[in-house]
Amino acid sequence: MLENITFTMIKPKALNNGYMGAIISKIIEGGFNIKALKLTRLTKKQAMEFYAVHKERPFYKGLTDFMSSGPIVAAVLKKDNAVKAYRDFIGTTNPAQATEGSIRALYGTDIEANAVHGSDSNENAIIESSFFFAKREWV
Ligand code: CMP
Numbered sequence: 001m002l003e004n005i006t007f008t009m010i011k012p013k014a015l016n017n018g019y020m021g022a023i024i025s026k027i028i029e030g031g032f033n034i035k036a037l038k039l040t041r042l043t044k045k046q047a048m049e050f051y052a053v054h055k056e057r058p059f060y061k062g063l064t065d066f067m068s069s070g071p072i073v074a075a076v077l078k079k080d081n082a083v084k085a086y087r088d089f090i091g092t093t094n095p096a097q098a099t100e101g102s103i104r105a106l107y108g109t110d111i112e113a114n115a116v117h118g119s120d121s122n123e124n125a126i127i128e129s130s131f132f133f134a135k136r137e138w139v
Pocket of ligand 1: 054059063093111112113114116117118
């Protein structure tokens, strides 16, 4: 069952630009069932923990500064093959190369502020969902 789950965040700049409703509508239209959803905010420490897998990368500081700079929307999504389906749906990491009409192409401005995060594996989808939500909220 949990292979049908993925986790997403709408990033601070997309919210600041007023795209919360449009992005949530697009996710629903894409056939993803929202299992859990919240508007919240990461501290710098939480952003560093969430993105710890990237801690050796040159963009880690900028990314974690950015992700803790304002509110985010966190959500758990359900669909068959959710991780791959959602990654295909949102477009490539760099919005400049993302498929026309995808969330990142429409609402992302650069590789860091690429509108939304999407889990990269079933294992990380569970870890990331558990980072924000109690199991009873999404299982
Ligand atoms: P996300 O799906 O949130 O997962 C990790 C994030 O790191 C990714 O989206 C990008 O926003 C960011 N990222 C990946 N590669 C780079 C890069 N080369 N420069 C800046 N940010 C990056």
